[in-house]
Amino acid sequence: MSRILAVVILAALFLAPTGCASLQTQQQEPFAGYPSQIDRFDFKVAWRTSKTKEGLAVDVVLKNVRYLLVNDMTLEVSLQGKGQKVLSKGSDYRLQDLRDGEYANLHVFLKDASVSSGDQLHFQIRYNGIEGSVAHNIVSDFTVNAITGVIIRDKREFEQ
Structure with a gap:
């Protein structure tokens, strides 16, 4: 024994x-294998897109660089055409808490989507950011050229 x-x-x-x-x-x-990246005040974000028969897959990696804890995270991605018309939209969420320095992998599928010249990808991240005893409901979003990944717009808001 x-x-x-x-x-x-x-x-x-x-x-x-x-x-x-x-x-x-x-x-x-x-972030290896992710050609597009943005460093934000709250997250480092990297993404890649791949065309499938059914639409467009968007794989995203986020690194929490700001908050002690992030929870209730939802990522919404939309493909926008001319005049910011939404052509397709999808979302993913994370049930587990994301601590400072940790990574989250999210996957969004845009059904029947196909990227054309001039199209944009709009990313919106909604989450609860906790620092100390204070919690903030935050909407953080940015828009990029769907083909090149070049940033067109970057903004964040605190919800009340």
Whole structure:
């Protein structure tokens, strides 16, 4: 019995550092493979788009760089044509809390969407940002050229 316990303990000691190292490596380059990025006051955001038969997939990585804790996060992405007409819209949300320095991966699918010259992607992030004992309901949004990723507009608001 004691030999089995010793083997289990040694296996746990051997595997624990390996597991932590692989998690740490994964966190070092979370924006790798994401061609478009923006550094904001609250998040570093990176995204990539890919065309599918059914529409446009938008994969987004966010890093919390501002708040002790972020919760109730919703990401909405819309594809806008000329005159900012919404051509397609989708959203994703995060149920888990996001602590300072942590990353969130979100995926939005824009059904029947196809990008044309002049189209824009509008990103809106709604969340509850907690710093100390104060919580803020925040709407943070930015608009980019759908093809190049160049920032067209960047704004944030505190909701009352």
